[in-house]
Amino acid sequence: MLVRMIDQTVLPATAQIPDLSCNLRANVLAAVLAITFLGGLFGLGLGWAARRFHVETDPVIDQIEAILPQTQCGQCNYPGCRPYAEAIASREAGINQCPPGGEAGIKALAALLGMESMPLNPENGEEKPKAVAVIDELACIGCTLCIQACPVDAILGASKQMHTVIESECTGCDLCLPPCPVDCIDMVIRYPDVSDWKWPKPRPVVSGTALIPDEIPSAGHH
Amino acid sequence: MHIDHAEQARTAGEQLHHFHGGLRLRHNKKNSCETPLENAPLPSLFYVPLLQQYGKEAEVTVATGQKVLKGDAIGCFGHLGSGCVHAPSSGVVKALVRRPISHPSGSDGWCVVIEPDGLDQWKELEPLTDWIKADPALLRQKIRDSGIVGLGGAVFPTAYKADDASSRGIHTLILNGSECEPYISCDEMLMREQPDSIVLGARILQRAVGATRTVIAIEDQMGAVNHALKQAVENVGDKSIKIVKVTTIYPEGGEKQLIQVLTGLEVPAGGRPADLGLLCQNVATASAVAQAVVEGKPLVERIVTVTGNGIRKPRNLVARVGTPISDLVDQCGGYTNDVARLVLGGPMMGYSLNSDANPVIKAANCILALTELDIRQSQAEMPCIRCGECARVCPAVLLPQQLDWLIRNQQWDDAADCGLTDCIECGCCDMVCPSHIPLTSWFCFGKSELRSLAIERKQAETAKHRYEARDARLLRIKQERRQRMDEKKRAIKDKAEKQKKLAEAISRSRARQDRNE
C-alpha cells in the first residue's frame, strides 16, 4: 500500500525511497503528536468547563423520591418510598418495583436515570386504579390497630371510639386491611366524575370526513 | 414598574395597539343577522343541567313533584358560594336524571327535568330599584344570587370575579362586544336590539366594582351597533362610558388580547386583569346584570346564534337554559341534508356535541351545524415541517411546534417552561399548519395533564409530609419512653444506693456500739 501511495504522487526518477519513508515517519509522528496535543488541550478545556459551568441539582435520591407516588405502601419490599429511592440510587433495587407509580412512574425513573424502561415486576403487585379505604362503621370495634398501621395517619379515631378514614389523605396503600380483626375496611375505587374530566390525547387527523382512518401516515413520533 | 402600568391602564381605549399574530377570518355572520331576535318557544320538557359553570355540579334544592315558578332556585353551590341555577319557566319538577349535559366530554351529568305549565309565571321578583345608592357589596350579592356567569363562553361566576376585582381596586370596566369568532352573532344582535340594557348593566357593574369609567369595545365593521350603542349612551347621558372600535382580527375578543389592544399592556402571566385595575365582562353579562338588579330576574335565558351551512334558516334566538337544542334547530327550519357536525360555540373554539338532545346551557353562545364539505380534510396529518407559521400567528407569542414536540414526548416540565399554561386555545396555529396537525387538541390535552400532574404532586407532597411527621412522632414517643425507663432505673439505683449507705451507716453505728460495750 505504501508503494501504491508513492506511485500516485509525482516523483523524480531518482527518488530515494528510504529518505521518503523517513520523511513519512516524521510526518506521521508529527501528526500523532499534534492530535495528542490537541486532544489533551480540548480535554483539559472540557474538564475546566465542566467545573466552571457546573449546575447544582438535587441529589439523585431526592429526584427519585420526587417521582415516587409517596404511597408508603411497602409493595416494593422497602419500608417506605424514601428507602426505596435510596435503594434505586445505590442500584440495589430495580426501577420497576412500584405498583402505585405504575408504568408512568417507571418511565419517569428510566428517563431520569438514563436506563431502559421495563414492565412492572409482577412480584411486587399490579397496577390498580386509585382506591381509598373506607371503614364500615357498623362493624368497627375501635381497636386502633388500623390507626397504628396507616403510614400517613389518615385514620381518625381513638381506643373504643369510632374510626374513620380521611378520604383526602388516604393514599390507597392497603396497609390497614390486614391488621383489622373484624375485616371492616374496604378499598373503594375513586371513579372520576364529569368535573374531573381531562382532555383526551388527540387522534391523528385523517383525510376526508371518515372517522375510520383509511390511511394514517404513521410519522413515527406519535 | 407598577405605577407606570396603572397609569397606562387608565388610558384604556384612547389609543389602539396591536397584539402579536392573529388571523383575519371570514365572518359568515350575515345570514344569522338578517332576521331580528326571536323568542324560542317553550319546549315540552326542560332539562336543566346542574353543571353550568366550571367547577363542581350544583346541589339540587328542589324535589321531584315540586311546583316551581320561573326564576326559582333549583340548584346551589356549597363552598364556592357563587352562582345558582334557576328554573327557566314555571311548571313541575318531573325528575332528576343523568343525561347529556352539553359537556365537552360528551358524558352525562345530573339534570333537573321540569315540565312547563305554559303559564311562564315569574316568581316574586325582588329588584334593587335604588341600585344607584346601594352598597356595592349588596349589588354583587344580587349578581351572585341571580346565577350570573360570564356569557362570552368562559362561564366564570361574575360575582366571584367582581368580588376579587373590587378587593384589588378597579378603575376601568371593559365591556367586550368584539365578537371575533366567525359565525357567532349573538352579541351583535344584543347590541343592536337591546343597547339600553347593556349601558344600564355597565353603570351597575361600574358601581358594583368601584370603577370610574367604562369602555365598550366593538368590532370596526359593526356599523349599526355603533350607532345603537352611541344612542343608548346619549340617552343616559353618562359621560364615563366610551365606545371604542377595534380592528377585526381573530382572537381580538380574547380578554388578554383585548386589554393589550386597548391599553398596550400585557396581563402578567398567572395574573388577572384586576392586577392592572381592569375588569373585563361580556356585553351579554352586563345585560344580564341589568336585568337581575333592576328587574330582579335571575339568569334563565340567553341569546343563542343557530347558524352554519347545515341549518336551513340561520338566526338568533332567545333561548331558555335547559331547552333541547333540537327544538332550537326545528325553529330554524331544521337541518340541511348534508349536515355532519354539531358544535356548541364557534368554529375555532367550540366543542362538538354527540347529539342534539343536549340542552342549552349558560355557555351556549352559538349552535353551529357544519356540513361534510365544511369539515372535509384535504390532507391527512403529516409530520411537522417546522415552517414556523404557527409561531407567527400565535397571540400568546408561544412556539406551538416546540410545545407539540414536548407534549408528544411527555416532557411536562419543559412544556410548562415553554409557556403551555399561557395557551389560550384560540386555534390560530391549527388554521395555518400545512401539515394539518391538531395542535390545539394537543395543547388542551397537555394543559389538563399538567393540571392533574400538579394535583398529584401536591397530594404526594402532603402524603410525604404526613409520613415524615408520623415517623417523627413515633420516634419521639420511643425516645420519651426510653427516657422514662432511664429515669426509673436511675431512681431505683438511687434508692438502692441510699439503702446501701443506710445499711453501712447502721452497721458502722452498730459496730461502734459493740466497741463501746
Next chain:
Amino acid sequence: MSRKFDTGVAPYFPPQSTVAGVMRQVLYALLPGIIVYTWFFGPGILVQILLAVIFALLFETLMLKARKQSLKPFLGDWSAVVTAVLFALCLPPLAPWWVALVGMLFAIVVAKHLYGGLGQNMFNPAMVGYVVVLISFPQVMALWSPPTSIASHSLAIGDVFSTVFTGKLPPGLTWDAVSEATPLDAIRTSLASGHMVSEARQSPVFGDFGGLGWEWIANMYALGGFWLLWRRIISWHVPVMMVGSVVALGLVAYLVDPGSNPVPLQHLFSGALVLGAFFIATDPVTGCTSTRGRLIFGVGVGIITLSIRRWGGYPDGVAFAVLLMNMAAPLIDRYTRPRIFGH
C-alpha cells in the same frame, strides 16, 4: 326527536395550506430559473433534474417501504422532488448519471430517512448530497460547461444523454474542449496565481456584473424567491440577511483590497448565492424557527460563504455554509425564543 352526530375537535374548518401545496409552490418558483439555465447552458441540466427526480423517488419509495410507512401521503408531498431539483441545479450539466445516484442516495436515504424522515432531518438533504458528490468526485464535479453563446462546442440533447449515461463524450471532442471554469473558479485560480480580480474578469465567462448567464439565472431565482415571499411560503429574514451580509462584507473586503476581492455584486450574481438565499437556506426543516434566529442564521450563512469563497478550498461555499449553520440552528433557536405574552 333527537339526532346523533359524530364528534370532532376544534377548529372545525381544515387549514388551507398543505405540505404538497407548499412544495409545489417552491417548484413553480424555481421554473423561471431552470428555463433561463437551459437557455444559457443547454439541455444538460434538464437531464440532471430528470435523473435526480427519478432516483429521489426511487430511494424514497424504498425507504418508506423499509420503514413500513404508507407511500401515498409521503410520496405525494413532493418533498423528494424539491430535494432532487435543488440538488440537480448544483450539478454540472454533463455530470455522469451515477453522480445523481450517489447524491440522491445520501440525500434521501442518509440525510432524510435515517434521521427520521420528513420534518426530522437535521441537515439540508440536497446540500448533503451535493457535498458528498463534490468531495468524492472532484474531477467530475469540476467539468462545468460554458454558456452556449461562447462555447466552442455545445452538445445537442441526444449527445447530452449519451454523455451522461456512458460517461464518454461524442467522438472528436475532449473534456477540455467542452468544459470551462466557472466565474468563481476563474477568480480563484487567477488569485492563486497572483493576478488581480480585475484581470480575471477579462475572461469571456464573465458577464456584466456576474458570470455570463449566471447573472440572469440568479435574477430569475430571485424572481421566484419574491414569488415565494409574496405567497408567504418563506419569510424575508433569511434571504435579506444572507444577501445583506454578503453585500456588506463583500463591500468592506472590496474597499480594503480591490485587487483580491471582487465587487459585491459579483458575489451576489455568481455561484449558488441567490439560489441558496431564497431556496436552500430558507428550508424550514433545517433552519431556525424564531425570527431572531432566522436573522442570525442568514448572517451566518452569508459570512461563512464569503469566507470559504475567499480563503477556503472550494470555489463556492454556500453548501458548506448552509450545512454548518444547520448544525448551529437548534442552539440558535434555543437562545432566541421570543418572550411569551405576560412574562
